[in-house]
Amino acid sequence: MPKMGMDPQLTRGALAAMVAEAARAHPNEACGLLLGRVEDGAERITAIRPAANVAADPTRHFEIDPATLIAALRAERERGPERGPERGPELGPERGPELGPELGPEPGKAADGQGDVLLGWYHSHPAGEATPSATDSACAPRDGRLWAIIARGTVRLWRDGAQGFEMLPTRLADG
Numbered sequence: 001m002p003k004m005g006m007d008p009q010l011t012r013g014a015l016a017a018m019v020a021e022a023a024r025a026h027p028n029e030a031c032g033l034l035l036g037r038v039e040d041g042a043e044r045i046t047a048i049r050p051a052a053n054v055a056a057d058p059t060r061h062f063e064i065d066p067a068t069l070i071a072a073l074r075a076e077r078e079r080g081p082e083r084g085p086e087r088g089p090e091l092g093p094e095r096g097p098e099l100g101p102e103l104g105p106e107p108g109k110a111a112d113g114q115g116d117v118l119l120g121w122y123h124s125h126p127a128g129e130a131t132p133s134a135t136d137s138a139c140a141p142r143d144g145r146l147w148a149i150i151a152r153g154t155v156r157l158w159r160d161g162a163q164g165f166e167m168l169p170t171r172l173a174d175g
């Protein structure tokens with residue numbers, strides 16, 4: 001059985017949606033949620049949910065609107081805890097029967113009720129690189145979730161691990 005921590009997949013639709021959101025928010029930082037599912041121990045990011053950036057200076061920092069975050073966590077809890085990214089594969093199925101591999105929500109659309117789990121967060125660096133800033137590292141909860149950082153029209157994925165940020169290869173998938 002594959003173990004957790006396998007490299008995640010990012011659908012082309014979710015990637016395009018993040019790049020578009022970063023452009024729309026410029027010169028502010030865009031931010032929001034990474035949604036998707038866990039299949040065979042690997043996350044698959046299939047959609048994003050843009051959130052308001054409520055940071056005091058949104059050109060330099062991001063802070064996801066807590067209302068968006070709370071709604072996503074509540075929706076996840078109401079569907080049951082069986083598919084969170086922090087669970088090991090030995091603890092149950094990673095994919096619910098209600099969601100086939102081709103039935104994910106359209107990229108960038110709201111995904112309530114679609115069976116998505118909260119896999120992590122994205123934000124953009126309008127004037128920087130797609131690497132975590134010192135502020136990002138200081139604020140990161142180190143809970144193993146994924147961070148996507150958008151800069152210069154590209155997206156790079158990181159895992160917010162116990163030892164700090166780990167850069168991940170970008171495995172693109174259809175969808």
Ligand SMILES: [Zn+2]
Nearest residue numbers: 123132133136
């Ligand atoms: Zn940042």
